[in-house]
Amino acid sequence: MPASSRGESQSLCVEEVVAARDPSAVRELFDRIAPRYDLANHLLSGGIDFWWRERAARLVKQWRPPRVLDLATGSGDLALAIKRKLPQSEVIGADFSPEMLAIARRKGLTQTVVADALWLPFADRSFETVTVAFGLRNMADWGAALRNMARVLTAGGHLLVLDFSLPRGILRPAYRFYLHRCLPTLAAIVTGKKDAYDYLAASIKKFPSGGAMTALIEANGFSGATALPLTGGIATIYVAAKANL
Numbered sequence: 001m002p003a004s005s006r007g008e009s010q011s012l013c014v015e016e017v018v019a020a021r022d023p024s025a026v027r028e029l030f031d032r033i034a035p036r037y038d039l040a041n042h043l044l045s046g047g048i049d050f051w052w053r054e055r056a057a058r059l060v061k062q063w064r065p066p067r068v069l070d071l072a073t074g075s076g077d078l079a080l081a082i083k084r085k086l087p088q089s090e091v092i093g094a095d096f097s098p099e100m101l102a103i104a105r106r107k108g109l110t111q112t113v114v115a116d117a118l119w120l121p122f123a124d125r126s127f128e129t130v131t132v133a134f135g136l137r138n139m140a141d142w143g144a145a146l147r148n149m150a151r152v153l154t155a156g157g158h159l160l161v162l163d164f165s166l167p168r169g170i171l172r173p174a175y176r177f178y179l180h181r182c183l184p185t186l187a188a189i190v191t192g193k194k195d196a197y198d199y200l201a202a203s204i205k206k207f208p209s210g211g212a213m214t215a216l217i218e219a220n221g222f223s224g225a226t227a228l229p230l231t232g233g234i235a236t237i238y239v240a241a242k243a244n245l
């Protein structure tokens with residue numbers, strides 16, 4: 001049954017949403033957590049997420065793109081970090097959650113578009129750079145989303161993906177314990193929405209990282225994908241260029 005006909009999100013089963021990455025359930029989830037999203041993010045990551053986005057924005061700066069699309073922009077932190085580094089560039093934030101975009105606008109992101117990453121309302125070759133932070137993981141079809149990003153990029157344009165990943169080696173079991181046992185409980189205290197953070201933990205486990213992610217990116221319209229692990233590999237930045245097809 002589609003989430004839209006299931007009624008209130010209280011009936012939302014986390015494993016079911018993760019398996020299907022059901023777009024209406026994901027949008028509903030972000031609309032619900034929007035008012036406390038920033039607080040939860042910064043508290044639960046101990047502020048490290050700020051430095052991850054700064055690092056991403058520094059990489060974008062070196063490409064000097066006149067037009068940047070930040071997909072799944074949410075409350076706008078990456079788009080705003082890029083805009084601070086590239087004040088002359090046009091930085092557009094797109095997201096399918098109107099509640100998240102309202103927060104981004106309140107924080108000063110002037111150009112926002114309500115849009116689903118799988119149906120981007122932009123002409124081919126509209127942007128020199130596309131970024132997506134903590135968003136691709138939630139999309140229903142990762143390959144289709146990446147092909148859409150390639151479509152709106154100019155020839156040789158850059159992609160930057162920032163997302164959670166599972167660390168390698170001895171850190172991995174400890175991190176999994178944190179994700180499944182500690183994070184949902186802490187998040188329930190901060191946001192009152194434990195199910196959203198059960199979803200986060202389950203989605204991180206399913207999402208490809210490292211070589212699997214660079215292969216996915218290269219199979220969907222990009223070349224030269226590289227991975228830059230951050231903070232022991234609990235997050236990774238992937239960069240790639242639009243392939244010459």
Ligand SMILES: C[S@@+](CC[C@H](N)C(=O)[O-])C[C@H]1O[C@@H](n2cnc3c(N)ncnc32)[C@H](O)[C@@H]1O
Nearest residue numbers: 030072073074095096097100116117133134135
């Ligand atoms: C975890 S938040 C990340 C927000 C922001 N990029 C950041 O770094 O904090 C994920 C965002 O992805 C958006 N999202 C998920 N799937 C989407 C899709 N198919 N199209 C557009 N936005 C999507 C959600 O609405 C949410 O705002």
